[in-house]
Amino acid sequence: MPAGLLGIEELDRAEIAAILARAKDFQPMQSQSLKKLDALRGKMIVNLFFEASTRTRTSFEIAAKRLGADAVSITASGSSVSKGESLVDTLNTLGAMRPDAIVMRHAASGAPHFLARHLPTPIINAGDGTHEHPTQALLDARTILDRCGHLDGLKVAIIGDIAHSRVARSNVHLLSKFGAEIVLCGPASLLPVELAQLAPGVRLTTDIRDAIQDADVIMMLRVQLERQHEANFPASEYFRFYGLQLEHMDLAKPEAIVMHPGPINRGRELSSEVADFQRSVILNQVENGIAVRMAVLEKVIG
Amino acid sequence: MPIVIRNGRVIDPSSNTDRVADVLIVDGRVAGVAPNLSSPKAEVFDATGMIVAPGFIDMHVHLREPGFEHAETIESGSRAAAAGGFTSICCMPNTKPVNDSALVTSYIVERARSKALVNVFPIGAITKGSAGEELSAIGGMKAAGAVAISDDGLPVMNARVMRRAMEFARSYDLPIIQHCEDLNLSAGGDMHEGVQSVRWGLRGIPAASEDVMVARDLVLAQLTGARYHVAHISTRNAVAMVDYARQHGLPVTCEATPHHFSLTDAGMPAYDSNYRMKPPLRSCGHRDAIVEGLAAGTISAIATDHAPHPGSEKMQEFERCPFGIIGLETAIALALEELVAAGKITLSRLVELFTTGPEGVMRLGRGTLAPGAPGDVTVFSTDVEWTYDVNQSASRSRNSPFHGRTFHGGPMATVVDGEMKWRR
Numbered sequence: 251m252p253a254g255l256l257g258i259e260e261l262d263r264a265e266i267a268a269i270l271a272r273a274k275d276f277q278p279m280q281s282q283s284l285k286k287l288d289a290l291r292g293k294m295i296v297n298l299f300f301e302a303s304t305r306t307r308t309s310f311e312i313a314a315k316r317l318g319a320d321a322v323s324i325t326a327s328g329s330s331v332s333k334g335e336s337l338v339d340t341l342n343t344l345g346a347m348r349p350d351a352i353v354m355r356h357a358a359s360g361a362p363h364f365l366a367r368h369l370p371t372p373i374i375n376a377g378d379g380t381h382e383h384p385t386q387a388l389l390d391a392r393t394i395l396d397r398c399g400h401l402d403g404l405k406v407a408i409i410g411d412i413a414h415s416r417v418a419r420s421n422v423h424l425l426s427k428f429g430a431e432i433v434l435c436g437p438a439s440l441l442p443v444e445l446a447q448l449a450p451g452v453r454l455t456t457d458i459r460d461a462i463q464d465a466d467v468i469m470m471l472r473v474q475l476e477r478q479h480e481a482n483f484p485a486s487e488y489f490r491f492y493g494l495q496l497e498h499m500d501l502a503k504p505e506a507i508v509m510h511p512g513p514i515n516r517g518r519e520l521s522s523e524v525a526d527f528q529r530s531v532i533l534n535q536v537e538n539g540i541a542v543r544m545a546v547l548e549k550v551i552g
Numbered sequence: 553m554p555i556v557i558r559n560g561r562v563i564d565p566s567s568n569t570d571r572v573a574d575v576l577i578v579d580g581r582v583a584g585v586a587p588n589l590s591s592p593k594a595e596v597f598d599a600t601g602m603i604v605a606p607g608f609i610d611m612h613v614h615l616r617e618p619g620f621e622h623a624e625t626i627e628s629g630s631r632a633a634a635a636g637g638f639t640s641i642c643c644m645p646n647t648k649p650v651n652d653s654a655l656v657t658s659y660i661v662e663r664a665r666s667k668a669l670v671n672v673f674p675i676g677a678i679t680k681g682s683a684g685e686e687l688s689a690i691g692g693m694k695a696a697g698a699v700a701i702s703d704d705g706l707p708v709m710n711a712r713v714m715r716r717a718m719e720f721a722r723s724y725d726l727p728i729i730q731h732c733e734d735l736n737l738s739a740g741g742d743m744h745e746g747v748q749s750v751r752w753g754l755r756g757i758p759a760a761s762e763d764v765m766v767a768r769d770l771v772l773a774q775l776t777g778a779r780y781h782v783a784h785i786s787t788r789n790a791v792a793m794v795d796y797a798r799q800h801g802l803p804v805t806c807e808a809t810p811h812h813f814s815l816t817d818a819g820m821p822a823y824d825s826n827y828r829m830k831p832p833l834r835s836c837g838h839r840d841a842i843v844e845g846l847a848a849g850t851i852s853a854i855a856t857d858h859a860p861h862p863g864s865e866k867m868q869e870f871e872r873c874p875f876g877i878i879g880l881e882t883a884i885a886l887a888l889e890e891l892v893a894a895g896k897i898t899l900s901r902l903v904e905l906f907t908t909g910p911e912g913v914m915r916l917g918r919g920t921l922a923p924g925a926p927g928d929v930t931v932f933s934t935d936v937e938w939t940y941d942v943n944q945s946a947s948r949s950r951n952s953p954f955h956g957r958t959f960h961g962g963p964m965a966t967v968v969d970g971e972m973k974w975r976r
Contacts, residue, residue: 259751338867358869359753360823368867379871381753416753444750 254351254372255546256363257382258423266388266424272545273392273538279316280540290319293551296349297323298341299376300356305512305536306376306385310353313543319350319551337361338368345371350551354378359416372550380414380474386511387420389542391428393535394467397507402429405503407461409492410471410519413440413482417511418471419448426451435461436471436492439482458492465502469509470494470520494520496527507531554578555970556591557929560599564606565904566911566920575604577927580970585921595972599931602964603899606921607639607928608906610880611914612704612729612783612807612855615641615672618659619648624860624948626660629880630668631946632858634974636880637963638906639928640671640918641858644704645682652677654692661697669973670966671928673699673916678717678728684708690720699914702729704783705830707765709735714769718778727779727805727913730769732790733830737761742871744832748817754870757832763789770797773804781913782806784857786831788841795850805913806845807855810879810886813842815953825866825873826953829859843890846905847897853909856883860949878947882940882954884932888961892934899934906930927970934961936976 258266279285295314299307307323314321324344335343337356344352351372354362359379366373377383391401398404406425412418412434425432426449433453434445446454455461462468473488494508508520508530516522524530557575562585564570574589575582610633616624626643633641643660645651651660657674664672676693680686682703690701701721707730708714714730721728738761743749745756766782770793773780782794785806797804811829816839820827827833845851859876866873887905891897897905911919918926942955965975 336864336867337869356869358871360871361869363823364825364869379753413750419751419753442745442750442756444747447747448751 254366254550255374255384256366257375258384258387258420259382263427266391266427269388269542269545269549270392270395272548273388273541276541276544277538280537285316286318287316288318289548289552290314290317293319293350295319295321295351295353295547296344297321297353298344299323300326300354301377303355303376305539306355309539310376310543313540313547316540317544317547319547337365341365341369345369351547374546374550377416379416381416382420383416384420385539385543385546386417387424388546389535389538390421390469390509391424392538392542393509393531394507396534396538397531398466401425404430404466405433405464406430406467406469407433407435407465408469408471409435409458409461409494411440411474412436412445412471413442414474415471421469422448422452433461433465437483458498459501462498462501465506467507467509468494468502472511472513472515473519489518493518494524496521496523499527505529509535512536554583554591554594555597555967555972556589556594557597557599557604557931557967560602560604560931562604562921563900563903564921565900565908566606567922569921570900575921575929577929577967577970580927582921582923582925582927584923597931597965597972597975599964602931602933605903605930605932606907606919607968608637608884608930609640609910609914609916609919610638610856610858610883611642611853611910613641613643613858613880614646614860614876615643616860617647617663618656622948623862625667626663626672627667628946628948629858629860630664630670630672632878632880634669634966634968635946635963636882637884637930637932637966638670638880639930639966639968640673640916642673642675642699642914644675644702645677646705650677650681651675651693652680652682652688654689654696657693657696657698670968671918673697673914675700675702675729677701678703678708679713682706684710684713687713687717687720690724690726694724694726698726699916700727700729702731702783704729704731707731707733707735711768711772715772715776718772718776718780722776722778727781729781729783730765731783732762732765732769734761734764737764743828744817744834746817746835748820752822757830759787759789759834759838762787762831763793766790766793770794770802770804773797773802779803784809784812784831784855785845785851786812786834786842787838791841791845791850795845798850805852806850807853807910808842808846808851809855809857810883811877811953813839813846814886814890823870824953825868825870826877826951828870828873828875829857829877830875843896846891847901852913854883854887854905855910856880860947861951862949866951876951878945878949878952880947881945882952885959885962888934889959893960927967929967930963931965932961932963936962936964938962
């Protein structure tokens, strides 16, 4: 299997730490006027997005360009997928054009893992179904480290539609490897009991106040209405019981930060006041996305 | 030409036989089982060191003809059966068109007569188009050769329709075979609901979706008195409920597949569609319950649920791939390794599970070496070492999770109606 990045689960702590450390090197240049390196000059990256995405696709594209690589972005609606070509054939076709890596997002869990068995080109998973979103967990970890300095021993509450969240899964794997305490919280129908066995240090609760109590990090998830295959919870009650509101912040540690992978839905999973709260680091996450993806691209094809 | 199978260990549970003997077949029928049978003009197969048993029956296969000949045909599927040591196979009705009429049943019987290497017995659909609504012409299908009814691949979701079907099945003295899956509980599911499905972000098929349907059907079986059979049983509760019904005297049976007693969801390679089937591979506790049920007698038969799918359909994202794997060529070897060598059942019980067990459900008039019985014989070895290469399979499809596995034990020769159809 070519060396891409399919998920956090299969990485060890040292590999993750190396990416996070390298991302830190790339952080200062994000605010410099000259933002371009030539570490990956002459390299070609294909961004292949079978699902709508603004921030992740743009972030990968900018990361590639800041490293001097060329990047081509393809969205599924305009590609041969709509002409009935199978995923393997589409990827083999792109692979024949000899890109150095394919960054892929796909609605099917495991789609990049399946392709990696049949394709020599390294694949970077930019989100597969409800499975993993490794670069999101890496940028989240980078953001937490910037604020807290360490991951071990932190209490991290992840709140929302856990069942359908690839962000939650990748974060659970990453945070667990670094010894954080992880509390997953959401409506019972979106919180399968088996999640507790995903990794060491994971606890489940359906009570948002229990989850937030003494938390160092509060990570809110978007309600993934597009992944609901049935009415799993009464949507009208969601915000009342699982929406993050300012008064909740009194339960958390005084310096606790609020995170969200975006796009945020004000008034659905968090109140507008929380989104704009001084300890909300949502835009820091976006900014760190580029540094982290530069580190990942460099690791995979550098 | 007569055929004599010399000097093997003959195990025939139908007559409690277990001794070294010769088996002589003349004019397509068993002429005798005894030491040193003389037969000057007979073809001789030396079975020294091997097991000689009544021809094995696989009561659950998909031959895909008519309609899906790119995946399998009656000819290729029967060739795989012979290579797997099976002399009789019962084929499910989910063809195109569905086998829901005497016309389709007759077509399958005719094609089998001219093309098949082994005996092929069609199973008719319970409902028209297996749509679960209107009963198919069951009497006509039986007259044309159908040996059971089932909507396999799909369950009969409507309890009232199932009740009526059971009443007809009983009046026609046919077993009714159910694919037990509550489609509301399993909707959209990709694999067994458990730690692994949650880990991989795949939608779950809960064990409860099988349990709920088995429970409902057992109540209906009691109500109607039908001979009711659970296909490919896969959960601990379902085995317990079938056991309960049998203890209470209901004519209820069930079968298990080799993959459900061999594999678990925990052992699946991630997103490998050769491990995608219905019911799904379940957790270790369920797998253990299947093994216990096979040993205790609750489960009457091993059936492969041989389900060919061409590579084009299996080479896709996991959630888009069809369910099912091929299994005819690996069944005996898996049973020998996972059940007999593992100390779970005896060799004699293994032979039961492939002969008298399915025969008791399907009543084909086979599964015995009694004098005058059809000359179907399966010869197998408990120690032959061989490696399964799916690319050499007689099946038209290649969807097996057992490709590349080296087995100890397997079929050696297959005799159907007195003719040697396959030998290793």
